[in-house]
Each structure stands twice: as C-alpha cells, then as structure tokens.
Amino acid sequence: MARKYSIRVQQLSGELIGEVELPETARVEDILIAVKHGEPNPSLKRVLVFDGRPLAENELLGQLGLKAPALLELQQITKSLRTERVAALPDSFRAMHLGLFGELRAGKTSLLYRYAHDTFNERMMPNTIGMDFQVVRVMAHDVPVKVMLWDQPAGKERFRVNTSFYFRRKEALLMVIDLTNPHSFRDITDWLNFHETEAIRTKLLIGNKADLVEERKISKEEAEKYAREYGLVYFETSAKEGTGVHEAMDYAIFDVLAKEIKPKAQPTVREPLRRFNLRCHVQ
Known part of the structure; x- marks a missing residue:
C-alpha cells in the first residue's frame, strides 16, 4: 500500500489555498488538479514550489526527497504563458x-x-x-x-x-x-x-x-x-x-x-581505478 503525503498549498503571502492527501506515487499535476484556486485562467500557468525549487508537473511526489508519510508544504506561483x-x-x-x-x-x-x-x-x-x-x-x-x-x-x-x-x-x-x-x-x-x-x-x-x-x-x-x-x-x-x-x-x-515525460536520469557509473605498474626506462 502506497504511503501518503499530507499536502498543504499556500500563496507566497502565506494564505492557504488548499489541502489534500495523495500517495507517493502521485505526480505534481495531481496536486494542481485537486487544489483549485479561483476561476481558471488558461493564459496563466500555476507552478508549485518546494524548498525553493519550481516543480515540473510530471515529477513524482515520492522523488522530492521527503519520505512519506509526511507533511509536504508547497507554495504556488503563476507564470504568464506567452512565447516570444x-x-x-x-x-x-x-x-x-x-x-x-x-x-x-x-x-x-x-x-x-x-x-x-x-x-x-x-x-x-x-x-x-x-x-x-x-x-x-x-x-x-x-x-x-x-x-x-x-x-x-x-x-x-x-x-x-x-x-x-x-x-x-x-x-x-x-x-x-x-x-x-x-x-x-x-x-x-x-x-x-x-x-x-x-x-x-x-x-x-x-x-x-x-x-x-x-x-x-x-x-x-x-x-x-x-x-x-x-x-x-x-x-x-x-x-x-x-x-x-x-x-x-x-x-x-x-x-x-x-x-512531456522526461527519461529518468541514469546513475553515473565510474570505472574502477586500476593499478598500473609504471616504469621509466632510460636508454
């Protein structure tokens, strides 16, 4: 059974937007769906911030570095969806x-x-x-x-x-x-x-x-x-x-x-250090 997070979403001012419980297998986009705030505006993108880092919508909650069960406190910011x-x-x-x-x-x-x-x-x-x-x-x-x-x-x-x-x-x-x-x-x-x-x-x-x-x-x-x-x-x-x-x-x-679903980062594999017998030959 998947462990759950108690999630609290706030504005930067500290005003509470909403609370929800989700399993560690949920994604950030599931929080955005569950926690609404006012009338939706398609020209503005809602972004959740954890520990000072904006989160991608496809990130798994269980990979944010906080072991469930736990309280997950997030801030919501908005970005204008305009290209140049x-x-x-x-x-x-x-x-x-x-x-x-x-x-x-x-x-x-x-x-x-x-x-x-x-x-x-x-x-x-x-x-x-x-x-x-x-x-x-x-x-x-x-x-x-x-x-x-x-x-x-x-x-x-x-x-x-x-x-x-x-x-x-x-x-x-x-x-x-x-x-x-x-x-x-x-x-x-x-x-x-x-x-x-x-x-x-x-x-x-x-x-x-x-x-x-x-x-x-x-x-x-x-x-x-x-x-x-x-x-x-x-x-x-x-x-x-x-x-x-x-x-x-x-x-x-x-x-x-x-x-877009990005491939998981592969762990860096380092070659084991090898011992070399180095000799200097003087002609």
Whole structure:
C-alpha cells in the first residue's frame, strides 16, 4: 500500500489555498488538479514550489526527497504563458508538432496564417486537399521551440488515407469549431473518437469566429460543457480580428512542454581505478 503525503498549498503571502492527501506515487499535476484556486485562467500557468525549487508537473511526489508519510508544504506561483517570436533558433531546440482539426470553413487555415504570419484573407480557400503546413520559431520562456503547425484536411478527403497518419508525431490537438454553425461539433467528435487521440495529452477546443456576434449559434456555456466532457481546454478566437489566437497557441506550446515525460536520469557509473605498474626506462 502506497504511503501518503499530507499536502498543504499556500500563496507566497502565506494564505492557504488548499489541502489534500495523495500517495507517493502521485505526480505534481495531481496536486494542481485537486487544489483549485479561483476561476481558471488558461493564459496563466500555476507552478508549485518546494524548498525553493519550481516543480515540473510530471515529477513524482515520492522523488522530492521527503519520505512519506509526511507533511509536504508547497507554495504556488503563476507564470504568464506567452512565447516570444524569434527569427532564428540555436542549434539545439525543441521540435513540436501541433495539429488543427475541424470541419470545412471552421477557420482552421485562417487561424494557421493569423498565428504564423499575422495575416487574414477573407477569400482564403479552405484546405480540402493534402495538409497545409507552417513553421513558427519561438522562445517559450527559456526553451527554444520550432513549432510545426499542421492544418489537417476536412471533409471526405481525410478518409483517403489511414487516419492514424494524421495523428503521427502530434503532441497537441487543436479542435476548431465554427461558433456560427450549430452542427460544428460533429466533425471534431469524429476525430476525438479515434483511439490515437488518447495518447495525446494536450487537447484544446477552439471556438472560432467569435467576432460574428449576431450570427453566433453556439454559446460559450455550450462550448465549455462540450470541452469538459471530452477533457479539452476551451478558447474563443477570431482569426479575422486576431483575438485569442496567440493565447490558444501559446497555451498549447507550454502545456506540451509541461506534460512531456522526461527519461529518468541514469546513475553515473565510474570505472574502477586500476593499478598500473609504471616504469621509466632510460636508454
């Protein structure tokens, strides 16, 4: 039976945020899920600090250096999830593949070009053949990232190849709906029902065309309910006006980085010292 920690999370001011009991096999992200504080803000990242060190979400509690059962006192800080666009990356960088999924005319291609080039074209044709692809280079705090954005085809074209192809190497799924189309959930539901999506830990629901207030058919409450049912984080965007686009993309990038499972450090093995019989020969 796993031993448990009594966990207390506080703000830096000392104000108590919450308390929870978790086994030593739990991860830091389990604390963040169990202990809530106020309304969630997707543009801010909650970080737990132990003994002056920020913790990664995938760290096991049993590996923090405090033997259970024990009281684990943590502080919570928040970081702004904003990337910085750069023209070039260093030789060593993190490559990341994000996929945009959704029905025809949901605005996937427009979102892609708004984020990659900060442009919008009313006459842009939706992507129905093949996959559009854009590259964006950013600094995610101190991590250089080459972001590869894939605009997945919609309609019948997507069934012409093995659907697992569309999920290959994807680390985040951005499910795009058209807020002016009440049937817009159908296409992304089809995508989410593929078993390949289960292994992808970062998933967003993006309600696009939020600027078309008079034509809107899907309420924010309805979209948020759908997001909760499928384990998605919800954002509203307008590719035309640019609102919410960078916030959604930046969240996806930081969430992938936070959830990546890093290999355990291997212990250093030193070669045993050998005795050598050194002799000096003088000719």
